[in-house]
Amino acid sequence: MVSFEREQPSTGPIIRGFSGTAFRIEDRIVPGGVLLTPTSAVDWNPAGVDTLSVDDLQGVLSGDPTPEFLLLGTGPTLRRPSPIFIDAVGIGVEVMDSRAAARMWNVLRAEGRWFVAALMGL
8 A cells, every 4th residue: 555645845945935025934034135044044245246256155165064066046047157166166056046946945955955045135
């Protein structure tokens, strides 16, 4: 006999929506960017894609376990960070605009994937 069991949803912050200038994470409005880990969401406002450094990620890369990759949302449009930044991150970096990255965060977290995201403001 086949048995079906409902999967438990992943825990941690979920992006419930976004508007022209803000993300809604759970019941909190975040005006600007946000750093996401599977267990936390922290306001984040770097100067810009061109000046990103690993220091801007404030320790989200050093979690335990090590994240699979960094999902980088570059604001309202896709912009490529410098190759120096990508090499310095030390794990894979997936780059897309922040709206697409917000949707991808929810899909991959629903699968239970362990990664981090840095979403620049819209």
